[in-house]
Amino acid sequence: MNAQIELTSIAMSKNDPTITKLDKYDIEANIEEVDNGENLSVFKYGFTALSNPKNVRLAIEGIARISGDSEERNEILEKDENDVPKILTMIYHELFPTFFLLSKNLNVSCPPHVIGSMGNLDISNTDVFQNSQSQTIVDAVLDSDSKQSDTVTNSDVSDVENNDVIQPTV
Structure with missing residues (x-):
């Protein structure tokens, strides 16, 4: 089985800029099957x-x-x-880094990392997780950037046959 998760919309809002610690999050999730073929199922989701x-x-x-x-x-x-449903857990697991970054951008506590533990959230344990997780995410981003820069600097642009076409590097 192979899963491809795409984002089509991201929104975030914060009403009171002074609040940084939250007691808990209520997660609303929905999923709708939009196509079901012989080897592929397509679902529209929202969290x-x-x-x-x-x-x-x-x-x-x-x-x-x-x-x-x-x-x-x-x-x-x-x-x-x-x-x-297992599919919601799988999708939420893939989306958690996005939720994490959005919450850190708003300077608030992050939603729980496991969808099944929504009501059992202990904020003090979450803060420890957030600090270790944020360092892991930062390390992964820095490692990814250094690998991309090595690839770009080691490539020889003069060997390209058609100089009119430029490949973007992300």
Whole structure:
């Protein structure tokens, strides 16, 4: 099975700039199957994290393409022990770094990293996770940037046959 998660919309808002610590987040999730072929299922999803007290709103929408045989795709639609469809857990897991960065951009506590533990959030443990996770994310971004810069500096641009076409590097 292969999953491709695409973002189509990201929104964030913060009503009170002085609040940085939140008690918990209420996560609203929805998913709708828009196409089901022989080897591919396409789903439209949406996640909205609303803080409690109601100050912060983080929303992400997108498309998930799940390819594989029908048994694998049916298995991912089943619910887990927390009564959450496995596909929502998988998508949320892929989206968590985006939620993390959005919350850090707003200078607030991050939503929980596991969708099944929404009501069992302990903020003190989350802060420890956020600090270690933020360092991991920063290290990964810096490592990725250094690898890209090595690739760009080691390539010889004079060997390109058609100088009219420029390949962008991201």
